[in-house]
Amino acid sequence: MPVLxxxxxxxxxxxxxxxxxSMLLAGGTDAMVGINDGHHRPGATVISVSRIADLRSxxxxxxxxxxxxxxxxxxxxxxxxxxxxxxxxxxxxxxTVGSPQIRNAGTLGGNLxxxxxxxxxxxxxxxxxxxxxxxxxxxxxxxxxxxxxxxVKRTALKQGEIITGVxxxxxxxxxxxxxxxxxxxxxxxxxxxxxxxxxxRRTVAxxxxxxxxxxxxxxxxxxxxxxxxxxxxxxxxxxxxxEFGRLVSAASQPITDHRxxxxxxxxxxxxxxxxxxxxxxxxx
Amino acid sequence: MSNEIFTLHVNGEAQQVRDSWLGENxxxxxxDRLGLMGSKGACEQGECGSCSVLVxxxxxxxxxxxxxxxxxxxxVTIEGVAPVGSPSDVQQAFVDFGAxxxxxxxxxxxxxxxxxxxxxxxxxxTEIREELAGNIxxxxxYGRIIDAVQQVAVARRTDRxxx
Numbered sequence: 001m002p003v004l005x006x007x008x009x010x011x012x013x014x015x016x017x018x019x020x021x022s023m024l025l026a027g028g029t030d031a032m033v034g035i036n037d038g039h040h041r042p043g044a045t046v047i048s049v050s051r052i053a054d055l056r057s058x059x060x061x062x063x064x065x066x067x068x069x070x071x072x073x074x075x076x077x078x079x080x081x082x083x084x085x086x087x088x089x090x091x092x093x094x095x096t097v098g099s100p101q102i103r104n105a106g107t108l109g110g111n112l113x114x115x116x117x118x119x120x121x122x123x124x125x126x127x128x129x130x131x132x133x134x135x136x137x138x139x140x141x142x143x144x145x146x147x148x149x150x151x152v153k154r155t156a157l158k159q160g161e162i163i164t165g166v167x168x169x170x171x172x173x174x175x176x177x178x179x180x181x182x183x184x185x186x187x188x189x190x191x192x193x194x195x196x197x198x199x200x201r202r203t204v205a206x207x208x209x210x211x212x213x214x215x216x217x218x219x220x221x222x223x224x225x226x227x228x229x230x231x232x233x234x235x236x237x238x239x240x241x242x243e244f245g246r247l248v249s250a251a252s253q254p255i256t257d258h259r260x261x262x263x264x265x266x267x268x269x270x271x272x273x274x275x276x277x278x279x280x281x282x283x284x
Numbered sequence: 285m286s287n288e289i290f291t292l293h294v295n296g297e298a299q300q301v302r303d304s305w306l307g308e309n310x311x312x313x314x315x316d317r318l319g320l321m322g323s324k325g326a327c328e329q330g331e332c333g334s335c336s337v338l339v340x341x342x343x344x345x346x347x348x349x350x351x352x353x354x355x356x357x358x359x360v361t362i363e364g365v366a367p368v369g370s371p372s373d374v375q376q377a378f379v380d381f382g383a384x385x386x387x388x389x390x391x392x393x394x395x396x397x398x399x400x401x402x403x404x405x406x407x408x409x410t411e412i413r414e415e416l417a418g419n420i421x422x423x424x425x426y427g428r429i430i431d432a433v434q435q436v437a438v439a440r441r442t443d444r445x446x447x
Contacts, residue, residue: 002288002306003352003355027348028353032330032347032348033329033330033348035350037328037329041307046353098330098418099330099333099417099419100343100415100418101333101343101348101396102330102345102418104342105344105345105348105349185414185417186331186418
């Protein structure tokens with residue numbers, strides 16, 4: 001059978017070591033579009049990672065205040081209240097992915113593996129400083145997600161490695177995701193923004209999608225808002241919200257393509273950031 | 285090319301697939317290898333929902349499922365929803381409400397509506413629109429489709445209450 005169905009991570013990494021040219025298949029929502037278009041064809045072997053139980057589960061560790069999500073967890077599963085209560089921005093981002101059909105198949109690990117600058121889960125993982133877990137035959141390593149995504153659809157994944165999951169902090173504060181596209185469903189982000197306000201650490205994180213070669217963080221905007229927020233209420237003055245938006249726009253590096261112009265994208269991420277800053281204050 | 289034979293479970297029956305190439309999508313296998321022409325192919329990139337089927341109970345676009353990766357899973361197509369000549373309540377409601385015009389999107393929509401009503405027995409307009417956002421109809425404007433879904437929800441509720 002040219003499709004292998006490992007049921008453990010060890011079996012998968014061994015299969016990948018034995019068949020280095022094989023194609024890894026998770027939900028298929030990206031991979032099959034390329035195959036259907038004739039852009040690529042699997043060689044001799046496909047390794048389906050969808051039957052690996054350890055990739056399909058998640059666990060909350062209250063002691064360390066973290067949530068570890070298996071790479072094979074689908075967007076539909078990420079929208080479940082049990083996870084959504086812990087990382088609301090990831091649930092919001094998941095809800096904007098494609099359609100129910102796509103969310104039932106597509107996975108967080110696939111989002112990372114493709115690493116499109118428009119990947120909806122990625123600004124959230126970036127703003128949360130998620131740790132990406134990788135495995136090869138006989139070894140594992142962990143990489144900061146902001147080091148994992150290195151360019152347009154390029155990652156730090158090495159030959160023989162598979163993505164096994166991510167760990168994100170459960171943040172006390174507020175977090176949100178917002179996206180601009182041509183309709184509410186079935187759209188690739190024209191511009192997207194995630195804001196995380198961490199009350200415990202008194203930090204703000206902002207990550208942008210679709211306005212650079214990969215997900216971008218905005219250090220100037222982050223430190224500006226962190227200095228201006230009323231940390232009890234998480235409210236920022238209107239003028240500070242506006243300046244925050246301006247700094248976010250300035251941090252973007254958009255291009256003009258068939259989906260939008262660079263000017264529009266630069267403007268849009270500023271509006272989204274300002275809106276999210278306002279929501280953070282309204283939520284308390 | 286792969287000349288290996290693999291077995292899919294479709295609508296409760298084991299079906300042997302021959303002469304499929306590695307990477308061939310489930311929609312093409314259903315239609316071209318197994319002769320199940322109900323699932324429609326239009327975009328082949330997951331945008332239109334016309335090829336929607338259930339795989340292990342989950343609504344997915346069959347064009348985005350690698351057929352050989354569905355070995356061991358239960359596939360249900362529009363042909364498996366109800367026997368020919370005795371339509372399901374959803375199918376009948378689509379006919380009654382004029383929710384079918386050219387009919388191309390209908391099989392995918394019927395699959396999606398069955399899935400929606402299993403999870404959400406009493407959906408509101410917004411829920412219906414969000415749940416059916418992955419099924420594109422270019423004829424009806426969706427109003428009659430939504431009417432049909434609501435009618436089924438009401439009828440099922442009446443049945444449950446024994447009225």
